[in-house]
Amino acid sequence: MQPLLPVNKSGVSIATPIKRIDLERRERAELSPFAAFSDATRGRETSRPLDEYRTEFQRDRERLLHCKSFRRLSHKTQVFLAPEGDHYRTRMTHTLEVAQIARSIARTLALNEDLTEAIALGHDLGHTPFGHTGEAAIDEALKELSQAAHTQAEGTPRSFNHARQSLRVVEDLEYEGAGLNLCWETRDGILGHSGQHMPATLEGQIVRTADRIAYINHDIDDALRAGVLQPGDVPQQYCEVLGHTAPQRITTLVQDMIEASVGRDLIALSEPINEAMLGLRSFLFEQVYLSPVAKTEEPKAKNVVKALFGYYVNNFDEVPLEYRVHKDGTQVECVQSCIDYVAGMTDRYALRLYEELFIPSSWDV
Numbered sequence: 001m002q003p004l005l006p007v008n009k010s011g012v013s014i015a016t017p018i019k020r021i022d023l024e025r026r027e028r029a030e031l032s033p034f035a036a037f038s039d040a041t042r043g044r045e046t047s048r049p050l051d052e053y054r055t056e057f058q059r060d061r062e063r064l065l066h067c068k069s070f071r072r073l074s075h076k077t078q079v080f081l082a083p084e085g086d087h088y089r090t091r092m093t094h095t096l097e098v099a100q101i102a103r104s105i106a107r108t109l110a111l112n113e114d115l116t117e118a119i120a121l122g123h124d125l126g127h128t129p130f131g132h133t134g135e136a137a138i139d140e141a142l143k144e145l146s147q148a149a150h151t152q153a154e155g156t157p158r159s160f161n162h163a164r165q166s167l168r169v170v171e172d173l174e175y176e177g178a179g180l181n182l183c184w185e186t187r188d189g190i191l192g193h194s195g196q197h198m199p200a201t202l203e204g205q206i207v208r209t210a211d212r213i214a215y216i217n218h219d220i221d222d223a224l225r226a227g228v229l230q231p232g233d234v235p236q237q238y239c240e241v242l243g244h245t246a247p248q249r250i251t252t253l254v255q256d257m258i259e260a261s262v263g264r265d266l267i268a269l270s271e272p273i274n275e276a277m278l279g280l281r282s283f284l285f286e287q288v289y290l291s292p293v294a295k296t297e298e299p300k301a302k303n304v305v306k307a308l309f310g311y312y313v314n315n316f317d318e319v320p321l322e323y324r325v326h327k328d329g330t331q332v333e334c335v336q337s338c339i340d341y342v343a344g345m346t347d348r349y350a351l352r353l354y355e356e357l358f359i360p361s362s363w364d365v
Contacts, residue, residue, distance in 0.1 A: 023055050032110040034265045036201045042184035045171070057114035060186045064118055067174045069125040070095075075346035077131040079219050080226055080294060087225065089218050091127055095120065097218060101254060102210035106203060108258050116203040118182070119189030123207060126165025128343045129350040130301040132289075135162050137305035138339060145313065145335065156335050165343055167191045173340055177327040205267035206257075213253045216281055217246040223288045235283055241276035253277060304354045305342060311357055312338040 024039040031037065038055035051059055064070055073092035080088055089097075099120035106116040128134030138160040146158050167190055170180045189204030191197050199205050223229040234244075242249040256273040269277065288294055312319050316334050323341045324332055332340070345353070 017053065019053055020051055020055055023058075027055075027112065030110065031112060034202055035111045036115050036185050036203055038112070038114070044181045044183055045179070046181050048181065055114060056183050057112060057118055057186070060180075060182045061114055061118040061121060063180045063182065064121040064125075064170070064186075067125075067170075067180060069169050069174060069344065070121065072344065072346050073124065073127070075348055076127055076129060077133070077347055078215075079131060079222060079289065088222050091124055091131070094214060094218065095124055097214040098123065098207065098210050101213055101250065102203075102207045105206050105210065105254055105257055109202070109206075109261060111206070112201075112203050115183075115185055115189070115201065116206055118186045119193070119199075119204055119207045120210065122170055122182075122186065122190045123166060123193040123211065124162065125169040125190075126162045126167070126343060128162065128165075128305065129345045129347045130298075130305060132162075133298050133301045134305045134343070134350075135160060137302040138309060138343060140302075141306045141309045142335070142339075155333050157333075157339060160339060160343070161195065162343075163191055163194050163197075165339070166193075168340070169344075172326075173323075173344070176322055177325070202261075202265070202267050209257060209267060209269070212277065212281065213250060216277065216284060217249050219284055219288060220280075221246050223284075223294075226293060228288055228291050228293045233287065235279070238276045238280045238283070241272060242280065249280075304350055307358060308345075308350060308354060309338055309342045312341060 020038075024037070027035070027037050027039070036057075038057050041056050044056075050056070054062070070092075073095055074090055076091035078089040078091055078094050099117050102116045102120045103113050105111075106113045128138060130137075142158055142160055146156075167187060170182050170187060170190060172179050174180045185201050185204070189199045189201060189207055192199035192204050193208050193211055199208060220229065220234060224231065242252045253269070253273065256270050257267065260268045260270045260273075268274075313335060316324070316338070319337050319341050323337045326332055342350070
């Protein structure tokens, strides 16, 4: 007599491992027809054998989680430069909050959680040191370089955008120049998390809005902690619609997105909720992002990034080799390699390097 195999409460054997093909069948049976299905991905730039146990989107998520650029997010600014305190958000904690919000929405709408999480984990990998201040610094430096040059080689970058750089990180920089070789849907979502490009998948569209939901609410929380805002400063007309606390506002926004998007081939918010969210975002720009407290150290941070960028443009041979040479041995365009190196730095590494290059060191006499 054969021994009975252990089963779970649904009668499914737990002695047999769940394989990729089982997960793909489960997606087809349980997910919305509007979902992105793992077995129907548009594929990778370089085809690879399928994994026996993981779907293609699971592999993307895990590649992103283990890459060097993801680890560096823990030492990159979210809003406040060099905050005194352990509880302010970093680019890493922001990314994790986006992933949590986005996954909750995807799960409830029966969309692909693995793809959603992969896009969320990768969306800010191209961010510079010192947050959007560093992004503006590189963009300004490129425009100044373009104006100063009588001629520029074809292919020389003339502007900088962190979403495009995030895509470049996963396609060309990670894994020593080989790139992460992610699925098309993941790369499309990373590029489309902000800016003009709208993601083709609903999972990517979820991350695009979850990004705003996360930063609007946690930036208010950090601003209150920093004393930039007082509890009564947040406009009551938006609090009456969205809620008076961060958990209340996140719940309202998430639930509204679910209700406005269910059964549709589109991710949306209802008009009154969207207007309140955009109003709160405008309030943050006026009272937090452009406030004297948040802006106090900005000129210094911008000077650090521009000085480092200018130094490496003029001393190209000092850029680490991994940023100067493609995997096939051809040389990366000079300005692009300098962008890649400086944009990938953490706040503290940029400051340490600036000190080494531009601040005189003491010596014994």
